[in-house]
Amino acid sequence: MKTIAQIAAELQGYDPQALSAADVNAFLHRLVEPLTATETLPLFNALGRVLAEDVVSPISVPPHDNSAMDGYAFAGAQLMPGQPLTLRVVGTALAGKAWAGTVGPGECVKIMTGAIMPAGLDTVVPQEFTTAGAEGHITIAADVLKTGDNRRFKGEDLMQGSVALARGALLTPAALGLVASLGLPTVTVFRRLRVAYFSTGDEILSLGEPPREGAVYDSNRYTVFGLLTRLGVEVIDLGVVRDDPAQLEAAFRTAARRADAIITSGGVSVGEADHTRTMMKKLGDVAFWRIAMRPGRPMAVGRIAATEKNRAKSASSAYPSSAGSYQNDIEAPSGGAVLFGLPGNPVAVMVTFLAFVRPALLRMMGSTHTAPPLLRATSTEAMRKKSGRTEYQRGLVTTAADGTLHVRTTGNQGSGVLSSMVQANGLIVLHHGQGNVAVGDPVDVMVFDGVI
Structure with a gap:
């Protein structure tokens, strides 16, 4: 020490x-x-805690090739440029269990999102890209998709044995969901x-x-x-x-x-x-x-x-x-x-x-992500700034019509003016070597969301 x-x-x-x-x-x-x-906690008690060891995936996610869409699965090699494709529907594959039939040339299987891709099939056409034909046939319009479209591969998210979350990661709501998707009921945290x-x-x-x-x-x-x-x-x-x-x-x-x-x-x-x-x-x-x-x-x-x-x-x-x-x-x-x-x-x-x-x-706390993220925004007002010190102005960030971020100060910047902190949604960070800011200049902003 x-x-x-x-x-x-x-x-x-x-x-x-x-x-x-x-x-x-x-x-x-x-x-x-x-x-x-460290301590080991159930997931419901782990929100906001920091991982003390890597979370290694015990399974592949997803565990099988599966459909990303409701539609029809078929062998994509049958697609020809500039030509529609007509296929006969020979079954339905539902999520949660494998379809046990076989599919030959000129055939397809109706498939639900998340359902396992039947053997030999590699492409899914969304239902809205098809038209119904006679006697259980569908027609796919020309050039609306490519071989392999709308198929999720086994392990596309995580392969078995890979690190799903690294030591030092903060357990956010999304991270809790990821751990749960691996079938893990607990995590080890600091x-x-x-x-x-x-x-x-x-x-x-x-x-x-x-x-x-x-x-x-x-x-x-x-x-x-x-x-x-x-x-x-x-x-x-x-x-x-x-x-x-x-x-x-x-x-x-x-x-x-x-x-x-x-x-x-x-x-x-x-x-x-x-x-x-x-x-x-x-x-x-x-x-x-x-x-x-x-x-x-x-x-x-x-x-x-x-x-x-x-x-x-x-x-x-x-x-x-x-x-x-x-x-x-x-x-x-x-x-x-x-x-x-x-x-x-x-x-x-x-x-x-x-x-x-x-x-x-x-x-x-053991976190490996400690620096506050800074957003870049355009200043809508001039700010006086002395080089040789860092200034933190209370700011209000808004989104302009063109989608860019704009920021202005909340007025009186006195260190005892607490109301200006309530009005702000971030701090305008004017860095040590930075000078005066003109209207239209880009500035860094430390946002408050989830902090204050």
Whole structure:
């Protein structure tokens, strides 16, 4: 397990006071390590989990050559260019069982979608391409299909013994269907990642508390909870922790004993009049960054150690889960927990989570696909941008009449304007070396669908 100093030495030009977004992700890729513990789950419980081993197909899919259409199966060699073909129907092949008859020259079999192709037949003409003739005959119009059309081959999807899904794949609804199509009732996945979260600061109000001058209600707790829940991790909600050394130490120690990762919001800026930075330094190996980005400049990362034998004691039950129940005592990794100290502004919390924390957590979960996909869209407005930092503008992506993607900002881009995040369906990513954007320029967009 590498220290912060060792990781920093591996990054050329590492400067914690002016770190690029790319260097942040490179650093976090070295800091976090994938889980190793696994469990075997039934498919109904595996959605959103990460495969811990390859899924090898025990069968070929499909198991036989079969018809892709409702129509008529015949030997395609009988087709002649420019000439119609008349065939006699000698039987019907239904899905679910093989047709036992034989087919000779000038003959065909009526066949249903998915039915096994009778021996010697290699082509299916859709029913709508035929006309009925006298005494059980059909006629195929000239030049409407080629030999081999509308036949699915055995193993066309997967051959027996091939890898259907690779280790590290996220189990999506489509992936669950694929596993089920192989007749496999269970999958082996990495255990669920445990992430503890709390907000810090005396100015933070929990829901239910009366308003007071200078205080704000804690929105970050709920957005981070939502982001983590969408990610599929086990969320350990430690609530709001006051700016008190003893309370902060207890919260960090509890989180380090019970979780694989800790996320905090607030208290990481230089000059903050609270104890959060001091406690992070005291309890772990932590770096404090000023990232060349907007919004979300300050961030802390590292590891927080647990003082005892890495097992939650009964005292940890003082913290209820977000669902109102109490978490069971669980054992965390011997190295403590990875720390992500995020800014306090609501939009900055979400941006830093999406740009940096989410990819790192996916890596910890064992996923091999961690980078957020970027779409290319045409900007419908001009945007001012300084080269030398990455900017994440809240954007609204729409589809133009010609099918191309267009994007505009949602207006006020202040890091405390939470309503603009609700109106957006993606982040316009203006990269480190990029300058001003003119109307009609292409830009990258990180879409929110399924994330926020």
